[in-house]
Amino acid sequence: MTQSYDDLYWNSNDGLRLHARDHAPAAGQSPRGTVVCIPGLTRNAADFDALAETLTTLGWRVLAVDLRGRAGSARATDPASYNPRTYADDMVALLRSQNIAKAVFIGTSLGVLVTITLASRAPELIAAAVLNDAGPKVPREALARIGKYAGKSLPPMDLEQAAAYAESIGKASFPRFTAEDWRAMASRSFRQRNDGLLELDYDPAVIRTTRPWVLWLLRPVLWRAVRALTARVPVLVVRGALSDILPADVARQMAASSPTASLVEVPDVGHAPTLSEPQARDAILTLLERVQ
Numbered sequence: 001m002t003q004s005y006d007d008l009y010w011n012s013n014d015g016l017r018l019h020a021r022d023h024a025p026a027a028g029q030s031p032r033g034t035v036v037c038i039p040g041l042t043r044n045a046a047d048f049d050a051l052a053e054t055l056t057t058l059g060w061r062v063l064a065v066d067l068r069g070r071a072g073s074a075r076a077t078d079p080a081s082y083n084p085r086t087y088a089d090d091m092v093a094l095l096r097s098q099n100i101a102k103a104v105f106i107g108t109s110l111g112v113l114v115t116i117t118l119a120s121r122a123p124e125l126i127a128a129a130v131l132n133d134a135g136p137k138v139p140r141e142a143l144a145r146i147g148k149y150a151g152k153s154l155p156p157m158d159l160e161q162a163a164a165y166a167e168s169i170g171k172a173s174f175p176r177f178t179a180e181d182w183r184a185m186a187s188r189s190f191r192q193r194n195d196g197l198l199e200l201d202y203d204p205a206v207i208r209t210t211r212p213w214v215l216w217l218l219r220p221v222l223w224r225a226v227r228a229l230t231a232r233v234p235v236l237v238v239r240g241a242l243s244d245i246l247p248a249d250v251a252r253q254m255a256a257s258s259p260t261a262s263l264v265e266v267p268d269v270g271h272a273p274t275l276s277e278p279q280a281r282d283a284i285l286t287l288l289e290r291v292q
Contacts, residue, residue: 004053005064010097012068012090014081019072020065020094021045023052029059033127033291034103036091037064038111040272042150042202044071046188047108050276051284060288063103065094067110069203071191079205084110088118095125104291106130106284109245109272116222119229128291129229130284132238133272135250136222142244142271151207156197162186173242173270230258236287237263238280242270262287 008022025031035055037048045064052062066073067087076082091114095103102125107115112134119126149169157165163182166189174181190198229235235258239251248265255263264283266273273280 016074020063023056023062025059026057032059034061036103036105038107038114040109069206071201075203082206084113084117087114102127104128108132109134116225120225128234130236133246137250151204162190162198227257230261234290235261239265240269240273241265241267245271
């Protein structure tokens with residue numbers, strides 16, 4: 001398959017070399033602006049390839065980032081820097097390196113917390129936001145579920161074994177996935193070693209510095225940040241109908257926090273929608289039409 005993006009690198013404030021997939025607007029399209037996509041805790045830029053293909057045909061430049069410690073971005077020398085505040089500072093450095101005054105931010109899971117944190121630290125950089133399947137309140141049971149597999153060591157494996165592993169931890173969230181879908185997810189989540197076998201494509205330390213009790217204590221702060229964000233710019237909340245990370249009542253409260261916020265629920269999907277689903281894709285396109 002022909003690579004549909006350029007590799008973009010920039011330096012963080014603490015000297016890490018960070019990576020993003022730079023999807024340019026399609027030829028002949030009038031430039032619309034920049035969309036920055038931020039993935040989940042153990043995910044990476046590859047998760048946004050399908051969405052980027054849609055958005056670039058409409059003239060958007062899409063920068064899908066690998067957060068520090070994931071895929072093409074360097075691993076941190078100090079694991080304590082694996083936190084939303086530092087990730088948000090990395091996004092500021094990205095926009096400055098590209099001379100981008102503001103962008104639309106699309107965050108999935110952890111990417112939601114990064115976007116919310118960025119909104120509280122540099123609100124002028126955000127033109128609009130998509131908050132995909134996470135919010136100010138995450139049930140403890142859901143965090144415990146993720147903790148059972150995230151960051152756990154795995155033996156090297158081939159693609160079929162990696163696909164089986166992806167299915168074993170994700171089938172409840174994607175009950176309609178086919179065998180080919182699981183292979184594609186494995187390809188996005190694993191990287192190939194020199195011997196041809198696959199290993200997970202992130203630094204295990206990104207999990208060790210994640211403290212669920214901190215999220216629980218920060219609920220009031222996060223709610224204030226969400227309300228401040230929705231008061232300033234258009235915001236779309238996306239929820240997987242089967243999600244245990246973003247409860248339905250929390251999603252409704254987020255969307256009800258401002259007349260410029262809206263909610264779309266993706267049927268038959270848990271945590272987290274891929275954003276290539278028709279419901280999510282169409283809602284994102286509607287949001288982008290409102291961006292000045």
